[in-house]
Amino acid sequence: MEEINYNTFIREVKINKEKIENINEYPFSLPIIKHLERLKMHPKVTFIVGENGSGKSTLLEAIAVAYGFNPEGGTKNFNFYTKNSHSILYEYITLVKGIKSPKDGFFLRAESMYNLATNIDELDSVLGPGARVIDSYGGKSLHDQSHGESFFSVMLNRFSKNGIYILDEPEAALSPCRQMSMLTRINELVRENCQFIISTHSPILMTYPDSTIYEIKDSKIREVNVEETEHFQITKSFLNSKEKFLNILLND
Numbered sequence: 001m002e003e004i005n006y007n008t009f010i011r012e013v014k015i016n017k018e019k020i021e022n023i024n025e026y027p028f029s030l031p032i033i034k035h036l037e038r039l040k041m042h043p044k045v046t047f048i049v050g051e052n053g054s055g056k057s058t059l060l061e062a063i064a065v066a067y068g069f070n071p072e073g074g075t076k077n078f079n080f081y082t083k084n085s086h087s088i089l090y091e092y093i094t095l096v097k098g099i100k101s102p103k104d105g106f107f108l109r110a111e112s113m114y115n116l117a118t119n120i121d122e123l124d125s126v127l128g129p130g131a132r133v134i135d136s137y138g139g140k141s142l143h144d145q146s147h148g149e150s151f152f153s154v155m156l157n158r159f160s161k162n163g164i165y166i167l168d169e170p171e172a173a174l175s176p177c178r179q180m181s182m183l184t185r186i187n188e189l190v191r192e193n194c195q196f197i198i199s200t201h202s203p204i205l206m207t208y209p210d211s212t213i214y215e216i217k218d219s220k221i222r223e224v225n226v227e228e229t230e231h232f233q234i235t236k237s238f239l240n241s242k243e244k245f246l247n248i249l250l251n252d
């Protein structure tokens with residue numbers, strides 16, 4: 001019999017197909033949403049991988065918003081928005097939760113990190129010294145750090161134990177070396193009862209062992225191991241036969 005881990009914060013994501021009125025409209029028209037009924041979440045780390053435009057961000061954002069996060073990212077306390085562009089998919093999602101609620105959480109997305117940094121600076125200009133939001137992010141304005149540094153700073157300083165962390169392509173600003181450091185940080189937090197749901201293109205991140213990888217391919221989503229993912233295979237083949245690939249890519 002299947003073991004149910006009731007301590008997992010988000011155990012399963014269900015799409016309420018019966019509520020959908022027009023399956024030909026975005027986001028329901030995305031092949032991944034058309035074919036998806038339910039997705040079981042790993043108690044520690046779940047990866048969602050797939051080609052550009054396959055629908056990873058749409059799905060991740062809907063999970064985050066259905067859980068109560070601001071669509072543009074941050075903790076549940078953030079409510080800034082610069083453009084109301086998130087899809088209505090969250091209204092059609094049911095999250096099957098565990099018995100415990102997380103003590104912390106963050107929705108991290110590369111594309112709105114700048115706005116998050118601005119919002120923190122604005123809040124601090126109102127709150128003043130003594131109550132500064134930035135102190136829980138390492139103390140240095142995220143605007144005064146490089147893109148990768150600010151990303152890493154949030155993970156290092158703001159993420160804490162018993163949290164749920166939903167990360168949309170967190171590797172976007174990170175060097176391969178920092179991506180490896182991120183594996184160490186994820187592992188520290190997993191040991192402190194955190195759960196991660198991550199969309200990624202990074203074969204390095206996908207190697208995290210205690211995880212489930214869902215790959216979106218040929219309009220379907222299926223569970224795979226890291227070596228089976230297209231990203232891993234292509235990166236490996238390219239690095240092993242660079243000249244051969246370049247010859248095909250660069251010669252008419």
Ligand SMILES: Nc1ncnc2c1ncn2[C@@H]1O[C@H](COP(=O)(O)OP(=O)(O)OP(=O)(O)O)[C@@H](O)[C@H]1O
Nearest residue numbers: 026030050051052053054055056057058059085169
């Ligand atoms: N508001 C919208 N209206 C219509 N189509 C949209 C809208 N937002 C996104 N799309 C389309 O939905 C598809 C999935 O987009 P999404 O951002 O979820 O892909 P992704 O897998 O995260 O891609 P990437 O790896 O490039 O970040 C894309 O083809 C995109 O053009």
